[in-house]
Amino acid sequence: MKFEGFKEIWAVDFEFSSGPDLLPRPVCMVALELRTQREIRLWLWDKASVPIPFNIGPDTLYIAYFASAEISCYLALGWEIPVHILDLYVEYRNLTNGKTIPYSRSLLGALTYFGLDPMLASEKKEMRDLAIRGGPYSSAEEKALLDYCSEDVYALNKIFPCMKDRIHLGQALIRGRYMWAVAQMERYGIPIDTHLLKHLMDHWEEIKSRLIADVDNDFHVYEGTTFKVDKWERWLVENKIPWPTTENGNLKLDDETFKDACKSFPQLQPLRDLRYILGQLKLNKLAVGADGRNRCMLSPFQSRTGRNQPSNSKFIFGPAVWLRSLIKPECGKSIAYVDWSQQEFGIAAALSNDEKMKQAYLSGDPYLEFAKQAGAVPMDATKKSHKAIRDQYKACVLATQYGMGAESLADKIQDIPLKARRLLNAHKETYQMFWKWSDAAVNSAILNGHIQSVLGWDLAVESGYNFRMLQNFPMQANGAEMLRLGCIIALERGVKVLAPIHDAILIEADSSNIQEAVAITQAALVDASKIILKDFPLRSDADIFHYPDRYEDERGKETFEKIIKILNELGGGKFVQAIQVS
Numbered sequence: 001m002k003f004e005g006f007k008e009i010w011a012v013d014f015e016f017s018s019g020p021d022l023l024p025r026p027v028c029m030v031a032l033e034l035r036t037q038r039e040i041r042l043w044l045w046d047k048a049s050v051p052i053p054f055n056i057g058p059d060t061l062y063i064a065y066f067a068s069a070e071i072s073c074y075l076a077l078g079w080e081i082p083v084h085i086l087d088l089y090v091e092y093r094n095l096t097n098g099k100t101i102p103y104s105r106s107l108l109g110a111l112t113y114f115g116l117d118p119m120l121a122s123e124k125k126e127m128r129d130l131a132i133r134g135g136p137y138s139s140a141e142e143k144a145l146l147d148y149c150s151e152d153v154y155a156l157n158k159i160f161p162c163m164k165d166r167i168h169l170g171q172a173l174i175r176g177r178y179m180w181a182v183a184q185m186e187r188y189g190i191p192i193d194t195h196l197l198k199h200l201m202d203h204w205e206e207i208k209s210r211l212i213a214d215v216d217n218d219f220h221v222y223e224g225t226t227f228k229v230d231k232w233e234r235w236l237v238e239n240k241i242p243w244p245t246t247e248n249g250n251l252k253l254d255d256e257t258f259k260d261a262c263k264s265f266p267q268l269q270p271l272r273d274l275r276y277i278l279g280q281l282k283l284n285k286l287a288v289g290a291d292g293r294n295r296c297m298l299s300p301f302q303s304r305t306g307r308n309q310p311s312n313s314k315f316i317f318g319p320a321v322w323l324r325s326l327i328k329p330e331c332g333k334s335i336a337y338v339d340w341s342q343q344e345f346g347i348a349a350a351l352s353n354d355e356k357m358k359q360a361y362l363s364g365d366p367y368l369e370f371a372k373q374a375g376a377v378p379m380d381a382t383k384k385s386h387k388a389i390r391d392q393y394k395a396c397v398l399a400t401q402y403g404m405g406a407e408s409l410a411d412k413i414q415d416i417p418l419k420a421r422r423l424l425n426a427h428k429e430t431y432q433m434f435w436k437w438s439d440a441a442v443n444s445a446i447l448n449g450h451i452q453s454v455l456g457w458d459l460a461v462e463s464g465y466n467f468r469m470l471q472n473f474p475m476q477a478n479g480a481e482m483l484r485l486g487c488i489i490a491l492e493r494g495v496k497v498l499a500p501i502h503d504a505i506l507i508e509a510d511s512s513n514i515q516e517a518v519a520i521t522q523a524a525l526v527d528a529s530k531i532i533l534k535d536f537p538l539r540s541d542a543d544i545f546h547y548p549d550r551y552e553d554e555r556g557k558e559t560f561e562k563i564i565k566i567l568n569e570l571g572g573g574k575f576v577q578a579i580q581v582s
Helices: 067-077 088-096 107-113 121-133 139-166 169-188 194-202 204-216 229-238 255-264 266-279 321-326 343-352 355-362 366-373 387-401 406-413 417-430 432-448 467-492 511-532 554-570 576-581
Strands: 008-018 024-033 039-043 060-064 084-087 333-340 450-452 458-460 496-501 504-510 540-546
Touching: 008 067, 008 121, 008 139, 024 067, 024 139, 039 139, 060 067, 060 088, 060 139, 067 084, 067 169, 084 088, 084 169, 088 107, 088 139, 088 169, 088 458, 107 139, 121 139, 169 467, 169 496, 194 204, 194 554, 204 266, 204 554, 255 266, 266 321, 266 554, 321 554, 333 343, 333 496, 333 511, 343 355, 343 387, 343 432, 343 467, 355 366, 355 432, 366 387, 366 417, 387 406, 387 417, 406 417, 417 432, 432 450, 432 467, 450 467, 467 496, 467 504, 467 511, 504 511, 511 540
Parallel strands: 008 060, 060 084
Antiparallel strands: 008 024, 024 039, 333 504, 333 540, 450 458, 496 504
C-alpha cells in the first residue's frame, strides 16, 4: 500500500471538553485535504447532530496527531470510523524511540524536531484551557478556538511531508487502527463499585492508621507511620530473604524492588500494598465518571517496547493490586480477564524457531517440560510430584526472560550461585537455537543501531544501551504488538473490550453471553498470536466474574480483606451488607 493510492488525504483535529462522565464533548473540528488544501471548519459545541463532512472510506487516508483523542470525538458524535488512520504522533514516537532528543514528543516538539516553526506554547495552553472549560462560548471565543484548531491541522500539513518517506504505511495503519481501539476502550470504561469507593474515601485516614497495626503485626518494621530500615533489614535476615542493595550498600526500597520481591515471596505483598497506600495511593485520583466507570488515557506506545502506560493513580489496574477488587460488574453483566498463558516463553520459542522450546510451550507446562528436557526430573513427573524442582526451573525461565545473572537467580531460588549457574547453563544447553537467535538479535541491534518488532516498532540503540533490555526487547515488543492486534480483532468481532492490561484484556458482556464473548476473545488472541508468530498459536486463560461478585486478584486478596474488616469495624458493622451486595 502506498500513499499515492489514496484519492484523498485528510488531516483532522478536534478541540473538546469533558463531561461529568469523563467522556469527551466535541467543541469544534477543522479538517484539511492535503492535496487540494480544501479546509472544512465545524463548530460542534451547541449542535445536536452534525453529519460527517468528508469521505472516510477505503480510498481516503485520515491523519491525526494522537488519533485516539480525535476518534473519541467521532464516537461521541456517532460518526463512522475512518477505514485508514495514520497517527503522526505514533509514527514520530516510533521514529525517535530510544533516541536522545532535546524536544518533547508533543506536536510542538515534532515541529521543532523537523526544523519547522512551532506555535507559541503559551498560546497553545491558553486555547487548550479554553476548550476544556466548556461552553457557552462567545463568538470571539468560537473564532479563536477554530483558528487554534486550524493551526494544529496546518502543522500536520507541514510535518507529513517530512515523515512520509520514513513511514512503512502498512505497519503504520495497523498502529493507527489500534488508536481506534484505544478510543473505543477508553469510552467503554471499567465498572467500579462506587458505593464502596465512597466509604473508603470517607474513612481513608482512619483505615491507613489501623492498617499499619494490622499488617505490621507480621513484620514489626514500623514505628508509628514510619518504616524503619534497620528493622526491615533485621526481618529479612531472620527470614532468610535476600534483598538487592544500592551501589552504596543500602537496601533498595523503591516499589519496583518490592514488586519483584513479591513474585518470589508472596507473603510480602501486604507490606508492599501498605507502603504504596501510605506513600503514593490517593483514592481521589482514581478517574471515575458520574456513571461509575473508570476512564483515563491508556497512553498507548508510551514505553520503549510500545506498551501502554496509563497513569498509575488514575487507572484501576495501577500498582495497588488490592484496589482491583473495586471492579464490579453491573447488574446482569459479567466481566472476564483473558490473558495469554506464558506469553513471553511462547514468543521466544516461536520467533527463535527452537523446536524444543516450542515443544515445552505446547506441553501446557513449559517449566516442568524444561526440567524434563534437562534431565532434572523423570518423564512422568507432575507439577505435584516435583513441585520444588519445577519452581526452580520456572524461576530460571523467568530469569532468562529478564536477563538475570546467576547472583540474582540465586536470590530468587534461595540457593547458592553455583546452583543458579547450573540452571542457567541447563537453559542454554537445552535451548541452543533460542540462545543463538537471541545473541544474534542483540549483536545485530548493536551493530546496526536499532532493533525492531515483527510489525516495525523500532528502538534506536545508542551508546550506553542496556544489554538486558535489548535481550528482552523481542519478547516485550512483540508481546505489545500481539496485544494490540488482539484488542483490534476482538473489538471488530463485536466484543466489548474494556481495557488492555500488559498481556491480557478485560471484557464485558451480558451474563447470559459472557461465555460466548470469552470464546470469541480467546479466538481473537489465537489469531493475533499467529499473525506475530508465523502461525504458532498461543493459549489463553480466562477468569470470569458475574454480578454481584467483584473482580479478584489473589495477590491483593489478603490486603483487601483486611481493609474491608477495618472499614466494617469503623462503621460498627453497618457497611457489611452494603459492601457485599451493592
